[in-house]
Amino acid sequence: MAELLNPRPTPPDDAPRRPRLGVLGAGQLARMDQQAAIALDVDLRLLADGPGDAAVLAGAEALVGDHGDLDVLRAFASGVDVVTFEFEGVDNALLQALVDEGHRLVPAPTAKLFAQDKLHQRRGLGDAGFPVPPFEQARTPDEVAAFAATHGWPVVLKAPRGGYDGRGVGVVDDVEEAAAFLEPLPDGALVEPKVVIEREIAVQVARTSDGRSVAYPVVETVQHEAMLRELVAPAEIPEALAREAVDLAVAIVDHIGATGLVAVELFVTPDGLRINELAMRPHNSGHYSIEGAVTSQFEQHLRAALDWPLGSTALVAPAAVTVNVVGPEDGSDPRSRLRDALAVVGAHVHLYGKGARAGRKLGHVTALGPDVATAKRIAWRAVDILEGRA
Numbered sequence: 001m002a003e004l005l006n007p008r009p010t011p012p013d014d015a016p017r018r019p020r021l022g023v024l025g026a027g028q029l030a031r032m033d034q035q036a037a038i039a040l041d042v043d044l045r046l047l048a049d050g051p052g053d054a055a056v057l058a059g060a061e062a063l064v065g066d067h068g069d070l071d072v073l074r075a076f077a078s079g080v081d082v083v084t085f086e087f088e089g090v091d092n093a094l095l096q097a098l099v100d101e102g103h104r105l106v107p108a109p110t111a112k113l114f115a116q117d118k119l120h121q122r123r124g125l126g127d128a129g130f131p132v133p134p135f136e137q138a139r140t141p142d143e144v145a146a147f148a149a150t151h152g153w154p155v156v157l158k159a160p161r162g163g164y165d166g167r168g169v170g171v172v173d174d175v176e177e178a179a180a181f182l183e184p185l186p187d188g189a190l191v192e193p194k195v196v197i198e199r200e201i202a203v204q205v206a207r208t209s210d211g212r213s214v215a216y217p218v219v220e221t222v223q224h225e226a227m228l229r230e231l232v233a234p235a236e237i238p239e240a241l242a243r244e245a246v247d248l249a250v251a252i253v254d255h256i257g258a259t260g261l262v263a264v265e266l267f268v269t270p271d272g273l274r275i276n277e278l279a280m281r282p283h284n285s286g287h288y289s290i291e292g293a294v295t296s297q298f299e300q301h302l303r304a305a306l307d308w309p310l311g312s313t314a315l316v317a318p319a320a321v322t323v324n325v326v327g328p329e330d331g332s333d334p335r336s337r338l339r340d341a342l343a344v345v346g347a348h349v350h351l352y353g354k355g356a357r358a359g360r361k362l363g364h365v366t367a368l369g370p371d372v373a374t375a376k377r378i379a380w381r382a383v384d385i386l387e388g389r390a
């Protein structure tokens with residue numbers, strides 16, 4: 001039997017039965033799910049890699065086991081009413097096996113595949129007429145060169161599966177670089193032109209299994225070294241474009257029948273909106289919603305997964321800005337500077353309990369304000385302190 005960490009005490013006999021929600025994964029997103037689960041008195045159980053996972057450290061109940069092992073998944077799913085996710089990298093065939101055995105998954109594996117496999121996503125959404133960038137599957141450097149002959153160098157290569165925080169995405173300038181990128185990918189890569197990106201935006205959508213959905217205001221995300229660094233809510237874009245982005249995101253989520261929280265990442269290009277990728281779980285681009293929206297994306301995810309009424313997605317301030325706390329180059333731990341950061345009035349500091357390593361996402365800071373510039377100033381002041389620059 002797999003080890004159960006932080007086992008919850010047995011409730012008294014007369015306690016009402018609480019909904020049991022399972023989350024595959026126990027990192028910072030599950031940790032924030034847990035915060036929402038406490039408020040709604042949802043019994044959350046996680047599948048964790050081990051006792052050091054961010055959500056386990058925060059006290060969430062967790063089964064330790066390998067999510068690549070069907071027996072482990074089965075045992076986990078049997079103990080909960082609904083299985084949901086905090087990451088994408090679970091074998092889709094195993095998920096389908098759980099569904100075939102009668103377990104309830106949010107989202108269903110057929111939808112989840114659109115977030116797990118970038119090639120599947122491009123094909124499926126492209127075929128349905130949604131605006132994806134031009135793309136091909138490239139198995140060899142020559143196929144990349146053929147694509148570049150039409151669209152020009154550089155091109156962007158992406159591992160179809162398993163990438164996150166920019167790992168698995170490469171801008172390549174020539175055939176040699178393409179060969180190096182393809183080397184570890186026996187099934188090839190997704191190749192796309194290097195899109196002219198005016199802005200990167202994202203829309204969070206929550207959808208229930210009976211087809212109700214709500215969308216959050218459009219946010220702008222700023223990436224640094226392909227990792228999300230700063231997010232601004234609402235995105236400072238024309239209202240018509242924002243409406244188009246929300247409509248597009250809702251249409252995509254409806255089309256693929258996704259449930260739970262979905263983040264739709266979009267590029268604003270000179271030719272209009274283009275789809276980047278989907279995440280089917282709470283996402284970094286929605287962290288502002290904990291303090292910045294009436295209902296946080298984490299609470300919304302629980303509500304959607306349990307088919308409960310969805311909450312208001314309205315912002316509670318004119319602007320909200322989140323800046324990620326990233327491990328500084330000198331390896332120092334932002335936690336050691338928490339006291340000083342807390343002196344920044346209006347900065348909501350979140351630390352994930354992860355070991356400090358250069359370049360690792362260790363937390364985030366959100367600030368609200370009467371305008372974006374003010375919120376940015378507050379959030380960055382706290383992050384500059386945490387990362388040791390101030």
Ligand SMILES: Nc1ncnc2c1ncn2[C@@H]1O[C@H](COP(=O)(O)OP(=O)(O)OP(=O)(O)O)[C@@H](O)[C@H]1O
Nearest residue numbers: 156163164165166167169192193194195223226277
């Ligand atoms: N076709 C493209 N043209 C130009 N830039 C691109 C293109 N595709 C991706 N990028 C850049 O690379 C970043 C990472 O790409 P993508 O979102 O696919 O990767 P990921 O690692 O799965 O993402 P995440 O950081 O959300 O986990 C994008 O946010 C964007 O800045």
Ligand SMILES: [Mg+2]
Nearest residue numbers: 165265276277
């Ligand atoms: Mg992305």
